[in-house]
Amino acid sequence: MNSLVVLPVLLPFLVGSILILLVKRHALQRWISGITMTALLVLSIILAVVVYQDGIQISELGNWEAPFGIIFVADMFATLMVVLSSIVGFTCLFFAFRTIAPVREKYYFYPFYFFLLTGVNGAFLTGDLFNLFVFFEVMLIASYILIVHGSTNYQLRESFKYVAINVFASLFFIVGVAYMYAATGTLNFAHLAERIDEMEQTGVLNVIAILFLLVFAMKGALFPLYFWLPRSYYGPPAAIAALFGGLLTKVGIYAIIRMFTLVFNHDPTFTHNIILALAGFTMFFGVLGAVSQFDFKRILSYHIISQVGYMVMGLGLYTQLAIAGAIYYIAHHIIVKAALFLFAGAAQKITGETHLKKMGGLLGSHPVLAWMFFITAISLAGIPPLSGFFSKFALILSGFEEGRYIIVTVALIVGLLTLFSMIKIFMYAFWGERKHTEEQSQMKIGSVLLPIVPLVALTIIMGFAAEPIFQYSEAIAAELLEPDVYINSVLKE
Amino acid sequence: MEILMSITVGVLFMVGTYMILTKSILRVILGLMLMSHGAHLLLLVMADLKAGAPPLLGEDATAFSDPLPQALILTAIVISFGVTSFLLVLAYRTYKAHQTDDLEKLRGTADE
Numbered sequence: 001m002n003s004l005v006v007l008p009v010l011l012p013f014l015v016g017s018i019l020i021l022l023v024k025r026h027a028l029q030r031w032i033s034g035i036t037m038t039a040l041l042v043l044s045i046i047l048a049v050v051v052y053q054d055g056i057q058i059s060e061l062g063n064w065e066a067p068f069g070i071i072f073v074a075d076m077f078a079t080l081m082v083v084l085s086s087i088v089g090f091t092c093l094f095f096a097f098r099t100i101a102p103v104r105e106k107y108y109f110y111p112f113y114f115f116l117l118t119g120v121n122g123a124f125l126t127g128d129l130f131n132l133f134v135f136f137e138v139m140l141i142a143s144y145i146l147i148v149h150g151s152t153n154y155q156l157r158e159s160f161k162y163v164a165i166n167v168f169a170s171l172f173f174i175v176g177v178a179y180m181y182a183a184t185g186t187l188n189f190a191h192l193a194e195r196i197d198e199m200e201q202t203g204v205l206n207v208i209a210i211l212f213l214l215v216f217a218m219k220g221a222l223f224p225l226y227f228w229l230p231r232s233y234y235g236p237p238a239a240i241a242a243l244f245g246g247l248l249t250k251v252g253i254y255a256i257i258r259m260f261t262l263v264f265n266h267d268p269t270f271t272h273n274i275i276l277a278l279a280g281f282t283m284f285f286g287v288l289g290a291v292s293q294f295d296f297k298r299i300l301s302y303h304i305i306s307q308v309g310y311m312v313m314g315l316g317l318y319t320q321l322a323i324a325g326a327i328y329y330i331a332h333h334i335i336v337k338a339a340l341f342l343f344a345g346a347a348q349k350i351t352g353e354t355h356l357k358k359m360g361g362l363l364g365s366h367p368v369l370a371w372m373f374f375i376t377a378i379s380l381a382g383i384p385p386l387s388g389f390f391s392k393f394a395l396i397l398s399g400f401e402e403g404r405y406i407i408v409t410v411a412l413i414v415g416l417l418t419l420f421s422m423i424k425i426f427m428y429a430f431w432g433e434r435k436h437t438e439e440q441s442q443m444k445i446g447s448v449l450l451p452i453v454p455l456v457a458l459t460i461i462m463g464f465a466a467e468p469i470f471q472y473s474e475a476i477a478a479e480l481l482e483p484d485v486y487i488n489s490v491l492k493e
Numbered sequence: 494m495e496i497l498m499s500i501t502v503g504v505l506f507m508v509g510t511y512m513i514l515t516k517s518i519l520r521v522i523l524g525l526m527l528m529s530h531g532a533h534l535l536l537l538v539m540a541d542l543k544a545g546a547p548p549l550l551g552e553d554a555t556a557f558s559d560p561l562p563q564a565l566i567l568t569a570i571v572i573s574f575g576v577t578s579f580l581l582v583l584a585y586r587t588y589k590a591h592q593t594d595d596l597e598k599l600r601g602t603a604d605e
Contacts, residue, residue, distance in 0.1 A: 060593070109507070121529070130565055130568075132567060133569075134572070137572045137576070137593055139575075139577065141576060144576075144579060144583075145579075148583060151586060153590045153591065153592075154601075156583070156586055156587040156590050156591070157587060157590075157591060157599050157601060158520065160580075160584060160587050160599070161574075163523065163524075163579070163580055163583060164513075164521060164580070167525050167529070167573075167576055167580065168513070168525060168528075169533040170529075170572075170576075171528050171529045171573075172532070173533075174529070174532040174533065174535075174536060174569050175532050175535055175536075176536045177536065178532070178536040178538075178539040178540075179539065181536070181539055181540055181561075181565075182539035182540065187561075215517075233599065298524060362511070469552065
């Protein structure tokens, strides 16, 4: 029993529960949330270091052994994701201190913020299919509340669709669990992997695999199930939109990568080719959506979709280099996307607008915001030496090695269009004639920008220190492609 | 018994799908509820239905039914209960704010 593994799940849960009681005391709530978030960040980094040095860590709840009890498994992939979720959670929380309206704080903003992190961390660390479902639900219920938090007319209208589509996806998750249990008689990931390895019949497994792909694709916004995303991420305030844009879809992608490397690796020519095709369509239609939009937040939302495609492309290629590239890309994307949403929030705080044609001239009045946005935007588009370049480079290189020229071509075109739409934001919102008032351009936003600085610094560091980070990603990819290590450490054989 | 239950699950899914495709918010919610009942029943059916045996394995027990699916369904029912009640409140607030329960009118404008 190693309790360090459970702490990233338990800590936000306990603190969230306590914060419900303190909902009337704003200052105290902020202090507790800030301290907890810092502790969570430190804790997740310690966990990642421990796992990197000593191998996979396991926590069996109640000391029930692996296939029977509920277990938490921390391997390198899971801990990396926990660290990333803590980083994004940390910055978004401090951004929320500066920007969130007091009336929203009064209505349980912080408790649900921590419940969301409980669900996210739980989904990363669990080693059991049904527990994955439960943590998905914890995360989703918190997200339903945060997305409608504030109850503007727009939010109410779009949240209903968001909730409905997610309830629909969740019930198919239960159907998938039912089929899986009928076919294999177990729900523990490691045990499932072992049983599926012994099964001769791949037909029924392919059906189950596609069902799970459908479920996670709905949560992770893959083609053709991404339609709910841009509208629902537009409604909530920037701190919440950044947290959602950075983290939530990536939980779906994490689940896809976990399931399709550990459990469903029986027939890669069938399943992984479907994933590769989906990746191509997701990238392409996502970026087309972004190009056609003229709203700061909507462009960013459509880019989430197109970039989810890159991550899944790495899984579809299914080589060590490609998966390493995908993991590097996830790390890069979570950081950069959260930062960009926060910049959109900062720009909105100054001008009161998110529509690009009503903005302009921010470069003159707020140069620090403009240049920090520029660095992050070109990092997203994949300009060297920032982090976006190296991750895309690895993906495209492995695409060439495998001779998958169509997907490589699509990826390159999408990269170009990404650059185009990022420059579009920069030209309309930051260049050009000033469209906000004198009073607005005098607004001091240093304290708003401060929480975003670590994210911008990270994308620069991840670009310049690409070598060690890429080695780390390759180690994770090697671990994912050798499921025996995971299975043996869980089942102790 | 399994056949009968499978047909029940199928009917629940069928009715649920039909209701989700209608335009009224309340019917969509009812459809989602019926479909999640279908999913829960499916979970029970998939783990072999046994009549007359408790989910306990004693020293001298001759038959027992699998306790795991029952535990899973219990969890899933609780979750779907919570989500449904939230969804109903959300639908009510949406109705109050927009004065309509017609999803066609809740589409939003094209340029948003």
